[in-house]
Amino acid sequence: MIYFKQIQDWIADYPLLWSIGKFLILASIILVIIKFLRSQLKKSIPNTVIRYKSQKGVEIIGYVLLVIIAITYFTGTIKDFTLIIGLFTAGMAFTLQELILSIAGSLYIFLVKVYEPGDRIEINEIKGDVIDVDSVYTTMMEIGEWVSSDNYTGRIVKLSNAFVFKGPVYNYSKDFPFIWDEFNLPIRYGSDIDLAKSIVIDIASKTLSEFTTNSKSQWKAVVNKYYVEDAQVEPTLAITLTDNWIQFNLRYIVDFKKRRITKHILNDSIRAEIEKTNGKVILASTTLELIKIPELKIGINKQT
Template sequence: MIDINALNEWIDANPFLISSLKFIFILVIVLVTIQLVRRYLKRKISDTVIRYKAQKGIEIVGYVLLVFLAIVYFSGSIKDFTIIIGLFTAGLAFTLQELILSIAGSIYIFLVKVYKPGDRIEINGIKGDVIDVDSIYTTMMEIGQWVSSDNYSGRIVKLSNAFVFKGPIYNYSQDFPFIWDEFNLPIRYGSDIDLAKSIIIKIASETLSEYTANSKAQWNEVVNKFYIEDAQVDPTLAISLTDNWIQFNLRYIVDYKKRRNIKHILNDKIRLEIEKTNGKIVLASTTIELIKIPDINIKRDADVTS
């Protein structure tokens, strides 16, 4: 049988241990409750975006509650809350500087809306689509590296949220989900330049009409929101003369996720139309023009001996 008096004496002799066990019990209850609520929301909410935000909100509230309970529980009184917070912050600032900066970065990302899941960003030299933002890390699906253009590399990158304070952040999709792109077309001298211009502009205008129309409205919102000059969103063509060909530079606006595919479509359509001109327009390539062939004197052995 258990000696009640001995048990009470042991409890009285180890108050901190008993207090810690009680807090661990409370901690387990709170964590289990968070997980149950997250699972309930996952089953009940069908919309992916709303479900993600709701689960993250419950997670953040749970962590804040745990910190509050820990401080109040071990301080013994709510009146000591400010003192405990000061000591706690000073200790963390000294030992966990990077972790605190990461947590501060997550708060900054959330409040200022630097980026959110679904955005395409470039930060600390890494480009990719944001797939998750938690209290410490930003998780990205990487783009580029050993693959060309804007294709996924297949690697998932976890980046400390502290990097939002350490360098520039390039956001491809926030406020204005379009980017300008361009490519060059070399046209041989002697080609019908006016015909070439009309073909390229016509194809670009028809292919990009949807992006141009959608981008105009959103660009007006950007101009009204920020101190920025108006810009040309319709396809434009610039011509420059080189030593070997006439260079056509086509500049246009496109959805940031469809840059590679649209460039392929434009190049293919322009190629097909140029082939239909029956030689009036010829794509150029690097050429070498020989101005004069030098005279070469060859002496045979028979000529020398004679």
């Protein structure tokens, strides 16, 4: 009883500290509940996308509830909510401009759907796949840099959401998850050009048929949604005459995540078919070829 009386006296002497302590206990309980719900959703939802969005929803709801409880707890009423938010915003706008811009950027990303987890984007000269978007940062798995094509570097990049207001955002997968790609083939002069064209077009049509079919309907939706002219999604071949060889330029559409492997398949298949032509079609190169050695005539003057 004596200890209980001492605790009551201490509470009476320090009511503010007691209020803060009760709030911290309440906040801790809410945070524990958020963590528990997130872990339960992770175990019970097999679908990765639905699981991620559910966990994010629980986290956002929990934090909003925590802010509302904090305001009502220390003010005693919700009527001062607008005034408190106004004063808070004015102070934070001066001292934490970048943070506020990041939070505004996260709202912009969410409402306008600039990008979402799973999209491949380029922002602030950084390319990668979006793996998380929170209230301050966008987290990306980086691609490119010191590795060729669209391979992962292994580095995870955290980028402020404020960058959506500071420059362009390139989205490889929004609305239309396909991109156009191309490569050149140098064909030696004197080759059977018609045969070479048929080889390239046949292989491209067979290899890319799935991408071509799937992209047609989605490209029509893009044309209907945006002010953009219709484009050809079938593989196209253009020929250019150069000083050294006949250049074949193959342009085609491909899934944005399968660009590298598709280019490999096309190049390897075309190479194999060209080798079967027994010299009718020959790939050119920049190496020098000596066609004929000029005859040398040496004259000797005999002096008597």
